[in-house]
Amino acid sequence: MRLAHFEQLGPVCPRCLAGRGAAVPLVLGIVEEGGATADVRWGTLVCGDPGCAMEYPIVDGAPILVPDPRGWMASNGHLLTARTDVPAAMDGVLGDGFGPDSAFNATRQHLSSYGWDHYADLDPEFGPHFDPEFGADGRRDAPAGQAGSVVRCLAAGLAPLGDAAALAAGPVLDLGCAAGRTSFELAERTGGLVLGLDLHWPLLMLARGVLERGEAVFPLRRAGIAYERRRVEARFAAAERVDFWIADALFPPFAPRRFALVAAMNLLDCVASPPALLQAVDRMVADGGGAVLATPFDWSTQATPVEAWLGGHSQRGDDGGRCEAVLARLLTPGAHEQSVERLRPCAEPMDMDWTVRMHDRARMTYTAHIVTLRA
Template identity: 45%
Template structure:
């Protein structure tokens, strides 16, 4: 946790915030820190009848309302810190099986890291022979199909499209659901202020933190089945010293109102249990005149979002934005209002050497009036 971000953003207790109280967090004595930031320690709520201590692990504070619940569900992932040599990892993965959490996590890391950082690979992350190998016979003497390799950078292209429709900013920027972090680095390159990336998924966030803490990008690259290759690169991004990554809930942003100039939520709204609350939280933490971007493929899952809360397409999203704005005005607080035309963008998700998913992502920008 960088000192600059903690001091400027002044996070508050997310548990107290749900009770309508903006309780400051204080760094407890005994933290492991240096001139740049804190690698391990506790942030303690200053309210006596609360006093929750939020851990900082590997530089990432865990600021969620249900801390015990999050740790119970994710503690084993926090403790899984060491990379294994490829041959050892392959044996472990095979023994555990493809449906084990170990392999599910590797697969997810591979897809996200490819889209965020695949441009750093000499082969773009995918061999030229994408598709069936030469000589793969097809009935009827037809030529074997050769799919077009998915191009990395969909999330970065979506971010660039959003920034083109939003006003320039010099203040703090919030990247909600930042995953492995490339968009946070792009935001730092595009503006002079602090950038904070938030995500609940530690295995994804850890890839971004590796860049901050060690200047090393390291991730598993999936070839086929359970065949992965470890990719490592020494990296340094412009403005990277102004980026930090924290674990936090998009529906309970641990900040006082009017903290940020810009808030991004790219492919997040269909990954939360309450889409209206996400919009309301973005509005709450934005300063007057601040900008926001929401992108989504409307790819809902009942395991995450109750079906009666699904937003069924672009028109419904614009209606939801207007409804949340109307509620905000009735409450006398700032409202997010659509700014600029909405648009659809291609988004490819690489699965492995021979498979990818193709989404049409809807991008909507807004400003706080």
């Protein structure tokens, strides 16, 4: 955990925030170990209210700031304590033994898909010069089906907000940062600190690996349960202004109106309550600040109960099941009982392809709906 981020952003107790709406500052507790880029690698943060005094661990440089830290740690203990020194060949042996339906291989698939999209555009094998289908040298301006969809969609969403100077008034929050590429891109496009938040420990560790070593290391699925460990040099000029924490996007652990810019790329359909996410973004953006949202509306009951889907199920309702229509009403004050109060669209929504790689012979292309907002 970078102390500069802790001191400037002033995180508050997630338990007090979620339970009683109180923004109680966190204070440093135990500091067991520091590091070159993680000023506190092992330690704790503690709620400043003696009636709560909840301890939040800092593990491998990432503070775990969720309303129920014990519950999150109980669910993720096998990931928090997983070995990081397993040779690549033995990763394959373990994956074969665990089988294709194991949690081990499910995690590898996640890391493969996200690692590829976030960093494979920097890999000579997958970069813009690789695919001969797109001309003699493999070049193409908008490489549909190629890595880097997250970067292209973020850039498109930021464009209506203006140049970097217009976005440099304060810190930036990247909700659902996953493997971290968007956080690095936001740092290069703005002048403030950038904080990436996510609940997925393996993806956050991939991001922290880039932060600390300038290298993205992830298993790339080739076929079946055959994976190859990829190492991609990923050095970003503004990386010193980036940090990554574990936190719930529905309860960002900060006082209101703390951030000049909030991004939530492909997160809206991955939370239990999409309106609550919009309210959280509305609450976090400072007056005059901006927000960028992207979502393919790819609903799943594993993440969002059907009743909370923004359309996609209510074909006999007023919106005819059209997800983008429900989202538009939620972003129009007074148009919906759960509408945001401050955010307003500052450009027409746009749709862009977003490619997810499953393995060498399978890529899925979503159409991401991108909305740019001002508070």
